Amino acid sequence: xxxxxxxxxxxxxxxxxxxxxxxxxxxxxxxxxxxxxxxxxxxxxxxxxxxxxxxxxxxxxxxxxxxxxxxxxxxxxxxxxxxxxxxxxxxxxxxxxxxxxxxxxxxxxxxxxxxxxxxxxxxxxxxxxxxxxxxxxxxxxxxxxxxxxxxxxxxxxxxxxxxxxxxxxxxxx
Amino acid sequence: xxxxxxxxxxxxxxxxxxxxxxxxxxxxxxxxxxxxxxxxxxxxxxxxxxxxxxxxxxxxxxxxxxxxxxxxxxxxxxxxxxxxxxxxxxxxxxxxxxx
Numbered sequence: 001x002x003x004x005x006x007x008x009x010x011x012x013x014x015x016x017x018x019x020x021x022x023x024x025x026x027x028x029x030x031x032x033x034x035x036x037x038x039x040x041x042x043x044x045x046x047x048x049x050x051x052x053x054x055x056x057x058x059x060x061x062x063x064x065x066x067x068x069x070x071x072x073x074x075x076x077x078x079x080x081x082x083x084x085x086x087x088x089x090x091x092x093x094x095x096x097x098x099x100x101x102x103x104x105x106x107x108x109x110x111x112x113x114x115x116x117x118x119x120x121x122x123x124x125x126x127x128x129x130x131x132x133x134x135x136x137x138x139x140x141x142x143x144x145x146x147x148x149x150x151x152x153x154x155x156x157x158x159x160x161x162x163x164x165x166x167x168x169x170x171x172x173x
Numbered sequence: 174x175x176x177x178x179x180x181x182x183x184x185x186x187x188x189x190x191x192x193x194x195x196x197x198x199x200x201x202x203x204x205x206x207x208x209x210x211x212x213x214x215x216x217x218x219x220x221x222x223x224x225x226x227x228x229x230x231x232x233x234x235x236x237x238x239x240x241x242x243x244x245x246x247x248x249x250x251x252x253x254x255x256x257x258x259x260x261x262x263x264x265x266x267x268x269x270x271x272x
Contacts, residue, residue: 014213021212028194036202039243040183048234056181058174059214099213103220110217116226125263138174145176153180160181167237169230170178170190170203171216 006074051166058138060096175201
């Protein structure tokens with residue numbers, strides 16, 4: 001019952017934020033986010049044309065053949081899904097009830113610009129596109145934050161490293 | 174998303190991200206972020222506008238080399254009130270993504 005109420009509240013808030021973006025910005029001023037003091041930093045060491053790219057989005061994108069993100073948990077889902085570099089529009093779906101993804105349902109490049117970076121690689125502006133790209137469902141709250149930091153993130157970073165991208169490009173929902 | 178970006182950068186891989194909520198990004202402090210005052214669900218822009226998508230990508234990739242640590246740069250594009258052309262440095266043709 002409590003979970004159901006929280007889920008409904010999340011959906012209503014998301015609809016309001018989509019319709020009136022100013023509300024989203026007001027919410028973000030008071031959202032319970034820990035403030036970091038340091039900034040991790042790795043300088044670019046190669047030109048773009050020598051870099052392979054990996055993409056990460058938090059827009060809830062996944063292969064239709066994969067398990068959808070868990071929308072039953074009002075505190076979200078900290079897990080990620082792999083999007084292979086050769087994924088096409090017809091292969092993909094979005095499971096995320098907390099923003100309006102009607103446009104991204106028609107063109108996933110609005111969230112994860114895989115077609116665009118493939119075109120850049122073909123033209124030689126990038127060295128290539130790594131075999132795997134990654135998608136989260138951006139709503140990660142409560143105990144899932146610690147799970148993300150302690151378990152999911154090290155696993156993600158380990159996977160990304162094996163494919164040796166020159167850099168990673170990340171997009172929100 | 175900023176936590177994920179910080180984790181990847183800390184592992185020795187450079188990162189750049191787009192931000193739709195500046196206040197959150199300011200507190201999470203990712204290494205490099207470009208802020209767009211655009212609606213949720215459209216970090217790369219409007220449906221069908223590949224010149225816009227390439228423009229955002231070009232700005233993001235350029236920022237990889239020009240950002241100071243922790244910098245959040247505001248991109249100057251108003252939502253639906255800007256005409257995009259293909260980035261001059263990239264020899265590409267705009268295509269319709271659904272074609």
